[in-house]
Amino acid sequence: xxxxxxxxxxxxxxxxxxxxxxxxxxxxxxxxxxxxxxxxxxxxxxxxxxxxxxxxxxxxxxxxxxxxxxxxxxxxxxxxxxxxxxxxxxxxxxxxxxxxxxxxxxxxxxxxxxxxxxxxxxxxxxxxxxxxxxxxxxxxxxxxxxxxxxxxxxxxxxxxxxxxxxxxxxxxxxxxxxxxxxxxxxxxxxxxxxxxxxxxxxxxxxxxxxxxxxxxxxxxxxxxxxxxxxxxxxxxxxxxxxxxxxxxxxxxxx
Amino acid sequence: xxxxxxxxxxxxxxxxxxxxxxxxxxxxxxxxxxxxxxxxxxxxxxxxxxxxxxxxxxxxxxxxxxxxxxxxxxxxxxxxxxxxxxxxxxxxxxxxxxxxxxxxxxxxxxxxxxxxxxxxxxxxxxxxxxxxxxxxxxxxxxxxxxxxxxxxxxxxxxxxxxxxxxxxxxxxxxxxxxxxxxxxxxxxxxxxxxxxxxxxxxxxxxxxxxxxxxxxxxxxxxxxxxxxxxxxxxxxxxxxxxxxxxxxxxxxxxxxxxx
Numbered sequence: 001x002x003x004x005x006x007x008x009x010x011x012x013x014x015x016x017x018x019x020x021x022x023x024x025x026x027x028x029x030x031x032x033x034x035x036x037x038x039x040x041x042x043x044x045x046x047x048x049x050x051x052x053x054x055x056x057x058x059x060x061x062x063x064x065x066x067x068x069x070x071x072x073x074x075x076x077x078x079x080x081x082x083x084x085x086x087x088x089x090x091x092x093x094x095x096x097x098x099x100x101x102x103x104x105x106x107x108x109x110x111x112x113x114x115x116x117x118x119x120x121x122x123x124x125x126x127x128x129x130x131x132x133x134x135x136x137x138x139x140x141x142x143x144x145x146x147x148x149x150x151x152x153x154x155x156x157x158x159x160x161x162x163x164x165x166x167x168x169x170x171x172x173x174x175x176x177x178x179x180x181x182x183x184x185x186x187x188x189x190x191x192x193x194x195x196x197x198x199x200x201x202x203x204x205x206x207x208x209x210x211x212x213x214x215x216x217x218x219x220x221x222x223x224x225x226x227x228x229x230x231x232x233x234x235x236x237x238x239x240x241x242x243x244x245x246x247x248x249x250x251x252x253x254x
Numbered sequence: 255x256x257x258x259x260x261x262x263x264x265x266x267x268x269x270x271x272x273x274x275x276x277x278x279x280x281x282x283x284x285x286x287x288x289x290x291x292x293x294x295x296x297x298x299x300x301x302x303x304x305x306x307x308x309x310x311x312x313x314x315x316x317x318x319x320x321x322x323x324x325x326x327x328x329x330x331x332x333x334x335x336x337x338x339x340x341x342x343x344x345x346x347x348x349x350x351x352x353x354x355x356x357x358x359x360x361x362x363x364x365x366x367x368x369x370x371x372x373x374x375x376x377x378x379x380x381x382x383x384x385x386x387x388x389x390x391x392x393x394x395x396x397x398x399x400x401x402x403x404x405x406x407x408x409x410x411x412x413x414x415x416x417x418x419x420x421x422x423x424x425x426x427x428x429x430x431x432x433x434x435x436x437x438x439x440x441x442x443x444x445x446x447x448x449x450x451x452x453x454x455x456x457x458x459x460x461x462x463x464x465x466x467x468x469x470x471x472x473x474x475x476x477x478x479x480x481x482x483x484x485x486x487x488x489x490x491x492x493x494x495x496x497x498x499x500x501x502x503x504x505x506x507x508x509x510x511x512x513x
Binding site: 023040042043054058130131134135246 | 303325342352354
């Protein structure tokens with residue numbers, strides 16, 4: 001049966017078709033390697049300009065107790081699936097050790113108790129998720145700088161990689177930062193949140209706080225801190241789980 | 255520009271300086287304005303559409319420093335990954351992809367900011383802002399503004415020599431975009447960066463916190479979208495071929511005076 005098409009309907013469907021073509025064109029452009037390279041260089045430009053404009057030691061704002069979110073929501077994994085993690089959680093991480101290794105002169109294996117007796121920093125900061133929400137919470141933990149100094153960071157080391165106990169689709173979570181953020185005074189491995197031992201939903205026993213970047217950089221369930229020269233051999237080479245799997249930006253300062 | 259022979263016989267010196275009249279082709283848009291216009295026609299659409307995809311990741315807006323699902327939102331657009339707040343035909347990319355949308359957004363952000371600043375500087379230098387966009391004293395009188403609003407509402411657009419200059423509503427819109435909404439959307443966008451907040455905490459205070467800045471960023475985007483809509487309607491009503499030609503070649507045919 002031949003449908004009689006009115007001129008108006010034909011124009012409308014032509015318009016919709018052209019719009020659709022344009023949009024699927026955008027999708028196709030977005031997937032092309034060449035365009036992604038252009039996007040990547042724009043991100044690199046953003047990182048360079050931000051690093052130029054922002055003082056290395058500039059602190060993220062620290063808030064008062066009264067400014068805190070009444071309820072700090074969890075995100076990502078809230079309970080790692082691995083039996084080893086669950087066994088540690090069941091024994092309150094008594095036999096658990098944080099490993100600090102890679103390009104260091106003295107690899108460390110520190111108990112939670114030992115970490116808790118190291119000098120600690122407490123900060124009330126705003127957590128900004130890449131999705132757009134923010135929550136303000138109080139974090140207490142050991143400055144990463146102290147651990148790296150204790151382990152003796154070697155001169156070739158350029159990145160610090162965090163290996164985590166949780167996984168997505170069977171791939172353990174991992175993240176990385178460079179030394180600018182690793183030495184920053186607010187970069188801590190937090191063992192307490194809002195004056196209580198860190199809950200499992202928020203990343204017990206240790207969660208990275210890297211306050212000048214977005215939430216996905218704040219790795220939870222940190223098991224191992226590895227100093228490396230290059231991110232090439234970490235995961236698929238982009239420096240983090242979401243960077244490798246979904247194309248998120250390694251530099252999450254914006 | 256050669257004015258056509260007047261209907262009555264008047265000696266040329268009596269008409270000097272020659273006033274262009276309806277039907278004349280006059281030079282209306284400088285090259286810098288035309289280039290920036292078409293670059294922005296692309297950039298602003300990519301920014302709005304990728305921005306809507308970013309919004310889809312958390313389609314709730316708050317006032318203050320913090321704001322997440324347990325907190326009170328002033329705007330919630332219900333959506334899921336399958337049926338997002340803003341539908342696929344309005345977003346870049348068309349299906350849920352926050353990382354991809356951010357890659358588009360932060361590439362085109364540079365195309366918005368750098369040429370925007372150059373255009374600002376250039377338009378002060380060539381006096382586009384001072385002579386074409388700044389309202390004249392006469393235009394600012396309430397009576398004049400009111401009569402322009404009435405003319406606009408009745409879709410009576412200026413003709414002849416009067417059409418050579420922007421009317422007060424156009425000037426207000428263009429200045430509002432150039433010095434109001436564009437700086438607001440760029441600066442609120444910068445405030446969403448936790449790294450920039452460590453460098454410029456005063457900007458965060460200016461907007462009343464990060465979630466307020468996010469809300470203002472969204473409101474500014476909505477106002478820019480509304481401007482584009484009105485702008486396109488006006489182009490169609492005022493004669494799309496003449497208007498689009500003038501933004502390509504710079505030459506605009508003055509509408510003929512109504513008898």
